[in-house]
Amino acid sequence: MDPAIFYSDVMIITPSPTTSSPDNTMPSLRLLVAASLAATIKAQVIDLGTALPFAVxxxxxxxxxxxxxVDGHLGVSPGTSISGFLPGTVTTPSTKHSADAVALQAKLDLVTAYDSAAGRLSTPLTGVLGGRTLAAGVYSFNSSAQLTGPLTLDAQNNMHSVWIFQTGSSLTTASSSSVTLVNGASACNVFWQIGSSATLGTNSVFVGSILALKSIxxxxxxTVNGGLYARNGAVTLDSNGVRRQACAGTPASSIARR
Incomplete structure (x- = not known):
């Protein structure tokens, strides 16, 4: 079998040496080309725009x-309904935005971010996510994705590592399932583009920004270390902790000062 080199969301096949290249010049050249491509074709952070400081x-x-x-802003647009706060709380200085100009712009930026995430080149995955350790890259499921146990995201000591997961339909996480970041991985650099809706199981520990076409x-x-973004539907919460980590870009308190 020919060896394969994986670089983020790109796989480059390098042929084995043949008699037509006795000094291995051509395979070496292909490796150099592969390295060059790897430097330019890789998973890039999804720009959330003004939606970035929103946890929900x-x-x-x-x-x-x-x-x-909810540690981060909470908003809805074009809908207007925000219920259950109290007893739920939005941590100061974050605020709630119901169909105001801030929520409208954040929603427009969410649409752009969702489309950007959905359009990335990807490496197809099958099976379940539980029990896996994944390096940075763009990964896709043709239909639904299930997180049945622990998933480890390994940055391999590169703090700029990015993960993007694409699903054709839903994302479901099992009760007590978890996502763990190791070796410099950041929740700011984990994105889940969901083709329909996402459901997080009881007492599960989740990491990253969920960009769902429908509901969450x-x-x-x-608990969520990241953000919950439901493009067209609702976000339904039940005794949860949602923390929008301060990421590069818009400071978490900037919208509150407007």
Whole structure:
């Protein structure tokens, strides 16, 4: 089998040496070309624009049950309904935005970010995500994706490593499943582009920004280090913790000062 070199979202096949290249010049040249391509074709951070400081953003509604804590802005547009806060809380200086100019612009930027994530070249995956360790890259599932246990994202000591996961339909995480970051990986650089809706299981530990075309449901006790962005539908919360980590770009407090 020919050896394969994986660079982020690109796979380059390098042929084995043949009698037509006794000094291995051609394979060496191909390796140099592969390295050059790897430097330019790789997973890039999705630009969330003004949606970046939002921990929760929905197109239709945001509903909450229980003592949810949202550390980051919470918004809805063009819908207007935000319910369950109180008993849920939005941590100061973050604020709520219901169909105002800030929420409208954030929603427009979310649409752009979703389309950007969906359009990236990717490496196809099959099976479940639980039990895997993945290096940075763009990964795709033709239909749904399931996280059934622990998923480890390994930055291999590169703090700029980026992961983008694309699904043709839904994302479902099992109860008590988890995403773990190691060797310099950052929640700011993990993105999940979901073709329909996402459901996070009870007491699951999730990392990254979910960009769902429809809705997002966080079951009881699920925690998120990242953001929940439902483009057209609702975000439903139940005694959760959602923390929008301060990432490069718009400071988390900038919208509150407008």
């Amino acid at each position: 953003l929905a197109g239709e509604a945001v509903t909450n049950t229980g003592l949810t804590t 449901t966080a079951s009881t006790g699920a």
